[in-house]
Amino acid sequence: MKKTVLAFDIDQTLNIAKTPITEEIADLLIACLDHYEICPISGQKFDQFLIQIVNPMLERGVKPTQLEHLHLFVAQGTQYYRYNNTTTKKYGGGPISIEVSKDHPFAKYDESKWEQVYSFPLTDEQVKNITFAIETAAKELGFWEEDKLQKGDEIIENRLSQVTFSALGQKAGTEEKYAWDPDCKKRNQIVKRAKELAPEFDYEVGGTTSINAITPGMNKQFGMNKLLKELGVKKSDILYFGDMTQPGGNDYPVVQMGIDTITVRSHEDTAFALRGILGVSD
8 A cells, every 4th residue: 555654763763863864764764755644753852853853854955845845743742733834024124024935936845834733841849850760770770871961961861752771971972972872771670660660651661771751651652643633644544664663662663563663773774765765756
């Protein structure tokens, strides 16, 4: 069956963890926008979506009209942003304004045109309880490494609809992150203990050093169900790419939904698959 939506995890699927997508991935995604609705869905916050995906695509010449087909499902899809390409221009400093067609040369990219469609934030009390559970678990197990943080960085981050543990912070080097927990054993231990301390929340391993803590059900299954509703598509219309599709991984809820999924090990795998898909589309 022909797919109309391509959905992607970000870290390890579209990029090297916490870095901007490559020029090749940017070019492939831009080409895909002419054929598909493109839906990155990740535990990251909105600003990181811009840094890692949107800005590199802008550098490679993506058009505002194409961005209308790029849907950002932030914090596992518990927040959704889309690009509103409507443009208004005022002339002569007066009160008169005209509506400029989205295809008009005046219709340039404007970061402020990303609009939040919905958001399901945690309460302050929930953030406090999650933070206590994860920090306590990491410290008990000897995995709280605050001394390795770069200036201004943090281990636990409130992403509004989820709380994320990043063992070495966001700014640590890629090689350092890959080496910290390559087999996920450290994070699985933290998850087990945090679940004992605050069992009312769910904890998912993701990325290279991260754990995402959420209220039950607010994982990628929730995000993908919202995607289905917002885009008016069926599960059979979607092809999903992810690297953590094993049980306990943050892509596994998508697999459980029965959505067609390609498991990748890196952005190189994703690029290979997209070249094939675009060859069919062309």
